[in-house]
Amino acid sequence: MAARLLGRSSRGVFLALVALACVGPVVWVVLSSFKTQSQIFGRGDLLPSPFSLDGYEALFTQIDVTGYLVNTLLYAGGGTAGALAVALLAAYPVARLRFPFRRAVGLLFSAGLAIPIAGLIVPEFVIMRDLGLFDSRAGMVVFYSAMWFPLAFVILRVYLSGLPPSIEEAAALDGARYFQLLRHVILPLARPGLATAGVIIFINVWNDFLFNLLLAPSSEHQNVQVGLALFRGQFTTDIAAILAGTTVMMVIPVAVFVLFQRQVIAGLTAGSSR
């Protein structure tokens, strides 16, 4: 009985320590973003008192946070839509139809997930430049669609191959053509799979740092990650503004995750086991 109690409490301590290491500093930064500069330096309480929006005010007046947020939303929304569209078009035939090199095509796109793209920065830059996509918003949307469609492909292929075979049989009787079938039958059925892949891709594109820095470096094309991280380097004195910026960078993905947690977890499990 005593041993059991000891086991249970050490288990609790372990879980609490890991939780503290995971989110402790993040929570502290979010709380501190509502402090005044002097409170931050004051080595005082963990909680802000009085509650202050000085940091946020300074942040939004000093730099174009709204512009960064609009860019990020455009990249994440456009990149997700592009990746899903391309992936659905490719995943449907690979999952359910018979055609030459079907297996090879499936393997190829799935292999896209195992290629460490961080090793490809120079060629990605050169290709974007040569295609006229370097340092443009449209270019970033195309790039993110390309970078993320393999993940959506893997998730959608698993999902689509789980649908009953009667779908095509009925459609064939109707004499439906390929894209009619895809548009009116498969697309509605694929919605849960699209949601799963979409949420994961949206969060990842929202959080991208390296490729926005590499491929769209001018200030008016930066996303919120790059814009605010570089802002830190320029204004190291206004700590409250930096903490406010850090909080702004985190808020959307956390909100999306809290709302769509089930999709994220289902998608990760499907995406990684293949």
Add this chain to the structure above:
Amino acid sequence: MSLAGLQDGARVTPVARAPARRRRPRLEAATPGMGHGVALSLLPAVLLFGAFFLVPLGVVVVTSSSDWGPLGLSFTGLENYRILFADAAFWSALRNTASFAAAAVLIQVPVGVAVAIILSRRIRGWRLLRTIYFLPNIVSGAALALVYVTFYNPRYGLLNQALGTLGLDGTRDWLFDVDTALPAVAATWVFTAGLVIVLVMAEIAAIPEEVYDAARVDGATRWEQTRHITLPLLRNAIGVCVILVLLFTFAYFDGVYIMTGGGPADRTLTLSLYAFQEYSNSNWGYANAVGVLLIALGLVAIVAVRRLFRIGERDF
């Protein structure tokens, strides 16, 4: 994921298991109108994959043996690799990447597996705890880097404040001290095992209850069941996690770029940051030699871990 967080856009990388073929495809592409449709349907994916995966792979390999920059390209054979192997910064980057990889495999994965086993007992609040553990994977690597820049700050950071309150030395500049920079950087992500937790929990949930029946009849304790039944059955999932955390550490960029810039004295330089720095210095061929080694390292890790963990063989 940060799904990854797991840092660097946390790419979820699929590895194991051949796709299960449950169903024979029903519709022949040869049906009139279909073949055309299929080809057209695959076209966007083929174009994007070619332009952003296959061509870059070819380019990076070929030009890694060249002197290439904005002004032009000339092939120099294996010169880049010769210089690389005599380059102290490269060895620092390789050593640091190896240290991070070791931290990921020896701390991040075991912590994740332990948490997953505990949460799988459906203890009170397990859902909330899983959300908490996963949050750092949802937050961007850039934001986490800024969080820890503040956390470690010698003047107002929480760490030094806490140490000072405890009467310890609260003045160290953790990220810029050659002795502490590397562990300080590793500590920012090594306990965030959200992805491992989620994947291992899914695997535990898939183990059929009957597997434990005999052990229960024999009166095995819960710890004995975990040790001798659950853990061995997690071989596949743990192997997949090891591959994922290794690929993430090889690509680790955002955190070091923002927190330390690779310093002090290259103590936190990683391979991907080094490739980026060389690209920024217009040494494109040299950056690509680093990139090729990065990719090769990833492939070796995938093959080696798959062998080691016999990924793909099912146990239940």
